[in-house]
Amino acid sequence: MTPGTPRLVLATSPFLKRAVDTPTIMRHVIYSLVPALLAAAYFFGVSAILLVLASVAGCVLTEWVIRSRPPLAQSSIADGSAILTGVLLALTLPPGMPLWMGFLGGVFAIGFGKLLFGGLGHNVFNPSLVGRAFLQACFPVAITTWAAPHGLEHFFTVHQSTLAFPFAIPVPDAVTTATPLAKMKFDAAPTAVRDLFIGTRAGSLGETSSMMILLGGAYLAYRRFLNWRIPVGMLAGAFIVGQMLHMTNPARYADGLFHMLSGGMMLGAVFMATDPVTSPVTPLGAWIFAVLCGALVVVIRLFSGLPEGVMYAILLMNGFTPLIDRWTQPRTYGTGKRRNHG
Amino acid sequence: MIGLRHGKSFRHGVHPETFKELTAEREIERMPFPDELVLHLRQHLGAPSRPVVRPGDRVFRGQLLAEAGGFVSVPLHASATGRVKAIEKRRHPAGNMSEAIVIEVDHASAQALYEDAPRPWETPTREELVREIQAGGFVGLGGAAFPTHVKLTVPEGKQVEWVLINGAECEPYLTTDHRIMLENVDSIILGIRVIMKVLGAKKSFIGIEINKMNAIRALADALPPDLNCTMVPLQTKYPQGAEKMLITAVLSREVPSGKLPIDAHVVVQNVGTVAGMGDYFRYGQPLIERVVTVTGPGIRRPSTLLIPLGTSLHDILEHCGGVTERTNQILFGGPMMGAAQYHLDVPILKGTSGILCLTDAQVAVRKEYACIRCSSCLDACPVFLNPSQLGSLARVGMYAEMQGLHLMDCMECGSCSYVCPSNIPLVQRFRVAKAILREEEAREKEKQKAEAAAKVAVS
Numbered sequence: 001m002t003p004g005t006p007r008l009v010l011a012t013s014p015f016l017k018r019a020v021d022t023p024t025i026m027r028h029v030i031y032s033l034v035p036a037l038l039a040a041a042y043f044f045g046v047s048a049i050l051l052v053l054a055s056v057a058g059c060v061l062t063e064w065v066i067r068s069r070p071p072l073a074q075s076s077i078a079d080g081s082a083i084l085t086g087v088l089l090a091l092t093l094p095p096g097m098p099l100w101m102g103f104l105g106g107v108f109a110i111g112f113g114k115l116l117f118g119g120l121g122h123n124v125f126n127p128s129l130v131g132r133a134f135l136q137a138c139f140p141v142a143i144t145t146w147a148a149p150h151g152l153e154h155f156f157t158v159h160q161s162t163l164a165f166p167f168a169i170p171v172p173d174a175v176t177t178a179t180p181l182a183k184m185k186f187d188a189a190p191t192a193v194r195d196l197f198i199g200t201r202a203g204s205l206g207e208t209s210s211m212m213i214l215l216g217g218a219y220l221a222y223r224r225f226l227n228w229r230i231p232v233g234m235l236a237g238a239f240i241v242g243q244m245l246h247m248t249n250p251a252r253y254a255d256g257l258f259h260m261l262s263g264g265m266m267l268g269a270v271f272m273a274t275d276p277v278t279s280p281v282t283p284l285g286a287w288i289f290a291v292l293c294g295a296l297v298v299v300i301r302l303f304s305g306l307p308e309g310v311m312y313a314i315l316l317m318n319g320f321t322p323l324i325d326r327w328t329q330p331r332t333y334g335t336g337k338r339r340n341h342g
Numbered sequence: 343m344i345g346l347r348h349g350k351s352f353r354h355g356v357h358p359e360t361f362k363e364l365t366a367e368r369e370i371e372r373m374p375f376p377d378e379l380v381l382h383l384r385q386h387l388g389a390p391s392r393p394v395v396r397p398g399d400r401v402f403r404g405q406l407l408a409e410a411g412g413f414v415s416v417p418l419h420a421s422a423t424g425r426v427k428a429i430e431k432r433r434h435p436a437g438n439m440s441e442a443i444v445i446e447v448d449h450a451s452a453q454a455l456y457e458d459a460p461r462p463w464e465t466p467t468r469e470e471l472v473r474e475i476q477a478g479g480f481v482g483l484g485g486a487a488f489p490t491h492v493k494l495t496v497p498e499g500k501q502v503e504w505v506l507i508n509g510a511e512c513e514p515y516l517t518t519d520h521r522i523m524l525e526n527v528d529s530i531i532l533g534i535r536v537i538m539k540v541l542g543a544k545k546s547f548i549g550i551e552i553n554k555m556n557a558i559r560a561l562a563d564a565l566p567p568d569l570n571c572t573m574v575p576l577q578t579k580y581p582q583g584a585e586k587m588l589i590t591a592v593l594s595r596e597v598p599s600g601k602l603p604i605d606a607h608v609v610v611q612n613v614g615t616v617a618g619m620g621d622y623f624r625y626g627q628p629l630i631e632r633v634v635t636v637t638g639p640g641i642r643r644p645s646t647l648l649i650p651l652g653t654s655l656h657d658i659l660e661h662c663g664g665v666t667e668r669t670n671q672i673l674f675g676g677p678m679m680g681a682a683q684y685h686l687d688v689p690i691l692k693g694t695s696g697i698l699c700l701t702d703a704q705v706a707v708r709k710e711y712a713c714i715r716c717s718s719c720l721d722a723c724p725v726f727l728n729p730s731q732l733g734s735l736a737r738v739g740m741y742a743e744m745q746g747l748h749l750m751d752c753m754e755c756g757s758c759s760y761v762c763p764s765n766i767p768l769v770q771r772f773r774v775a776k777a778i779l780r781e782e783e784a785r786e787k788e789k790q791k792a793e794a795a796a797k798v799a800v801s
Contacts, residue, residue: 006640006669009705010684012770014756015677016358016514016704022711022763079711121712121764227717281717281730325731332748333586333725334599 025225026080032216032225033087033271039199039209043149044095047162048205054099055131056086058106066115074119081120085109088128088271091206092264092311093135096147096176098164101139105131125318126278129311136311146202148177177202181263181307184254196261207267217270226274229286230293234269235260237294245302259298268310269294278318285321285328293317349552351577352590354724356757358514358580358678360553364637364644365517370525372648373661375422375453379445379652380432380689381407386481387488388414393443399426404456404628407443416479416489418443421630421650423451435674435681435688442689445652459626463536471540478622479629479692484508484519484583484612485675487693490619493609494540502609505537505546506592509561509613510576510583512551513676516696518635521646522617523550523557527564529620530613534571536623537616541609546571547592548613553578580678581755585610587724599751614695629692636662640669640699649690656686658697668701678756711764719758719768725751729758729768736771741782744775752776 040048063082066072076082086106093102109131117123136143147159179202180191195201199209206213220226243256259265264272273279273293280289293313300309383390389411395401401420408418424447434440463471476491496502507530511519523530534546548565550558552575562573574592576582586597589608597606614633621627630651637644642663649658655672659665665672673680674694690697719729727748735744749772758768 006665006667006672008682008684009671010682011671011705012767012773013673013675013677013679013681014760014769015671015673015680015682015698015700016760017708017765018356018358018761018763020763021708021765022714025714025716025763119712121714276714276716279715281715281720281728283720286717329728329747330720330723330726332599332727332751333590334596334601334751335748 023079026084028223028225029220029271030080030084030087032220033091033206035212035215036091036206036209036267037087039212040091040095040205041155042152043199043208044147044205045150045155045157047147047157047159048095050099050158050162051093051095051097051102051205052087052090054102055090055093055106056083058103059083059086059089059110062107062110063115066111067119072115072119076120079120082110085114085127085131089131091267091271092128092132092204094143094146094203095205096145096159096161097135097142098161098166100164100166101135101142105135108134121277123277124321125315126272126275129272129315132311133315145176146179148202149200149208179203179263179307180258181301184258184262185301185307188252190254190258191262193257193261196258204264204267207264210261210266213266213270226270227276227279227286229283230274230279230290231269233287233290234273234294234297235265237291238265238298239294241295241298245298253302259301263301263308264310265294265297268297268314272310273314273317278321280321280324280328282325282328282330285324288324288328289317289321292320349575349577350549350591351579351582352587352724354722354726354757355579355581355587356722356760357578358760360578361515361637362517362520362553364515365635365646366520366554368517368521368644368646370521370633370646370648373650373653373658375447375449375650376653376657377447377449378427378654379421379424379447379650380442380654381418381421381445381652382432382434382440382442382689382691383408383418384434384436384440385418385487385651385692386416387486388412388492390441391415391418393429395426395443397426397428400424401426401445402456403451403453404626404630410476414489414492416476416481416491419479419628419630420445420456421652422447423453424448433685433688435683435691435694437684455625455627457626461623461626463532463539463623468540468542471536475536475540475619475622477628478619480615480619480622481629481692482612483614483618483632483692483695485679485693485695487691490611490615493604493611494537496541496604500604501607502541502543502604503545503607504593504609505534505541505543506588506608506610507534507546507548507571507613507616508583508585508588508610509548509550509554509557510588511554512578512580512583513678513680513696514580515637515698516635516676517637517646518633518695519613520554520557521635522614522633523554523561526617526620527561529617529624530561531564531566531569531620532623533616533618533620534569536619537609537611538570543609544570547574548572549574549576549582549588549592551576551578551582580757580760581724581753584724584753584755586753599748632690632692632694634658634690634694635696636699637696638699639703640665640672640701641697642666651692652689654687654689655683655697658690659686659699665699666701668703669699670702671700671705673698673700678760679754708765710766713764713766716763718761718763722757722761724755724757725753727752729772732775733758733766733768733771736775741775741779744772745779749775749779
C-alpha cells in the first residue's frame with residue numbers, strides 16, 4: 001500500500017479549534033431567554049408573544065436590508081445576533097405596547113444601535129437598550145402604560161393598544177396599574193418580595209419574574225457563555241447602595257433586596273449588562289463596570305425624576321467600557337512583582 | 343503523592359481533546375532504514391552545521407558529517423552507514439530548499455555504531471561535559487530544537503538551583519515523550535544526573551500531566567533517592583509543557599518578561615532530550631535517530647516509531663500503511679504548534695516530535711465573524727495578554743501599539759485562536775506582527791550603525 005499523493009492543505013497552527021462559535025453562543029443566549037419568554041406569555045398572554053415577534057421582525061428586516069448593500073454588504077442574519085437583539089428589546093417593553101412601536105424600536109435598535117457603528121462587535125451601546133431609549137423618548141406614554149399581569153385564563157385576550165394603528169393615539173387600556181417601582185417612588189408603597197421574585201406584578205414583558213431570568217442566567221453561566229462577574233457585581237452594587245440609603249431613611253427609601261428584585265434590575269444584570277460587545281473584557285474591568293451599573297441604577301431610581309434607571313445606567317456605563325478596559329489591562333506574565341519572589 | 347488527582351498547574355490555558363489513545367499503547371518500534379537519508383544542515387536553531395565530508399565518501403552510522411557552525415550550533419552525524427551521494431539543496435520542512443547531506447544507505451551493512459562505547463561523565467569537568475554534549479549533536483527534542491549545550495552553559499554571574507524535566511507533553515495527539523518515559527527510564531535517570539552535574543543544580547523535578555499516570559508511577563518508582571529528583575503530577579492542560587508554564591506550575595514563580603528561565607535560576611529540559619543524552623553517555627550514540635509519534639485520523643496504522651534522522655515523510659507514511667483518501671493535511675509536530683507540510687519529500691529533523699495526518703473533517707475552513715469581545719481569549723492566554731485588543735490592532739496594522747501591550751511576550755501557543763468563537767486567526771496575526779516589528783528593529787539598528795560609521799568617517 002503506497003501513501004499516494006494527497007493534496008496537502010497549507011495553513012499555520014493551531015490546527016485544532018474549539019467547537020463553539022459565535023452563532024452557537026447567540027443561539028444559546030436565545031435558548032436561555034425561553035424561561036423569561038414563557039413567563040411573559042403566562043402573565044401577559046398573546047399580546048406579549050406578538051410584541052416579541054414584531055420587535056424581532058423589525059430587527060431582522062433592518063439587518064437584512066442594510067446588510068444587503070455596501071458598505072456593509074455581508075449576510076449576517078445567520079449569526080443570530082439580530083434575533084437576539086429583537087427578543088431582548090421586546091422583553092424591556094410594556095405588555096400593551098402597540099406592535100408598530102415594537103417594530104420601530106427594532107428598526108432603530110439595529111439600524112442606529114448596531115449597524116451605524118459597523119455591525120456586530122463594533123457598537124458602543126447595547127442595541128436593545130438603544131432601541132428602548134428611542135421608544136422612551138418618542139412614546140413616553142405608551143412605554144409607561146403598564147397592563148396588570150393576568151393568568152392563563154386571559155391568554156388569548158389581546159390588549160386593544162397592541163393593535164393600535166401607527167401614529168394613531170393608542171386607546172388607553174382598561175386594566176392598567178403602577179409598577180412596584182412607581183408605587184414605591186410616588187406612594188412609598190412596597191411590594192411583596194414573593195411577587196417580585198415570581199413575577200406577579202406589573203412591569204415590562206420579561207422583567208417581572210426574577211426567578212425565570214435567573215434560571216436562564218444560571219444556564220448561560222453553567223455553559224460559560226456569560227461573564228458571571230457582571231450580574232453578581234451589578235446586583236451587589238445595587239444591593240449595597242440601596243441598603244445603605246435605606247438605612248439612612250427607611251421610610252423613604254426601599255431596602256437593598258427590593259432594588260435587586262424590582263423593575264428591570266434582574267433582566268438588566270443578567271441579559272443586558274452582560275452583552276460582551278458593550279462590556280469590559282478584563283475581569284477587573286467587568287467588576288468595576290458591573291458594580292457601577294448597579295449603584296447608578298439605584299441613584300437614578302431614587303434621585304431622578306424617573307422611577308426606573310436600569311436602561312440609562314447600563315447605557316451610560318457602556319460608554320465608559322473602552323476607558324475601563326484601557327485602565328484594567330491584565331498584568332502580563334513575568335512583569336510586576338506580584339508573584340516573583342526570587 | 344500529594345496532588346496526584348488534580349495535579350499542579352498554571353493560570354489560564356485551554357483544554358483541547360487529547361486524542362492520545364491512538365498511540366499511547368503503541369510500543370516504540372524501530373523503523374527499518376530507508377534507501378536514502380536527507381540530513382539538512384539546518385536541523386536546529388542557530389547557525390547551520392558545516393559539512394566535513396564530501397560526495398562519494400563512505401560514512402559509518404554515528405560518524406561526524408558536519409561540525410557545529412558556531413557556539414549556538416551543533417554537529418551532525420550520519421544516521422546510517424552508507425555513501426555520501428550528494429551535498430545539495432533539498433526540500434526543508436520549513437518550506438524552502440536548503441543545503442543537505444544526502445546518504446545512500448548501505449543495506450548490506452550491519453549498521454553498527456561508529457564509536458560504540460560508554461562515555462564517562464563522572465570524571466570530566468562541567469566545561470568538558472558541555473563540549474561533549476555539543477559534540478553529541480543534542481538539541482531540544484520537544485520541537486524547538488534549541489542546542490542543548492547552550493542551555494546547559496551557565497553565564498557568568500548566574501546560577502541554577504533547579505532543573506525541570508519536561509514530560510508534560512501537552513500537545514494533543516503526541517505520545518512520543520510518554521512512550522520514552524515508559525520504555526527508557528534508565529537513560530532518563532542517567533541524563534538527569536549529567537544535567538544536574540553540568541549545571542551544579544541542587545534539585546530537580548519531573549513534571550508529567552496526569553493523563554499519563556502509568557509514566558508518573560513508573561518514573562516515580564524508579565527515581566533513586568540520591569538523585570534528589572521529585573515527581574510533580576501536572577494538570578492536563580495546554581500549554582502545560584511550555585517552559586514558562588511548567589516553571590509556574592512546579593515552582594510557583596514566573597520568568598521575568600524578556601528573560602530566560604535561567605534568570606529565574608531554572609533550566610528546563612525535555613524528557614526526550616534527557617533520555618537521548620542518557621543513551622549517549624551509556625552507549626556513545628550521538629543524536630542520529632529519534633522517537634516520533636505517527637498519528638491522526640488520516641494514518642492507517644498509528645505508531646510510535648524510532649526513526650533515523652533524515653528519513654523522508656513518504657517512507658514513514660508508507661511504513662505506517664499509508665494515509666486514507668480523505669487525508670489532506672500533514673503536520674510535523676502537534677496540532678497546536680506544529681507546521682503543515684507541503685510535500686511528502688521532506689525528511690524529519692532532530693526537532694520533529696510527531697507526524698500528524700488530518701483529514702478533510704478537521705481541515706474545514708471556518709467562517710470568520712467579528713470579535714464579540716467575549717473575553718474567551720483573555721481567559722485562555724497563559725501569559726495574560728489581551729488577545730482581543732491585540733487582534734483588533736493587528737487588523738489595522740497598529741503594530742507599535744501592539745508592542746506597548748506586550749505583544750513580544752506572546753509565545754505563540756495558539757490558545758487564543760483555539761478558543762475564539764469568531765474564528766479570528768489571532769495568533770496567526772500576532773506572528774506576522776512580531777515578524778514585522780523584529781524587521782523594523784533590525785532596520786533601525788542597521789541605520790544607527792550606518793550613522794555611527796558615517797560620523798566616524800567625517801571626523
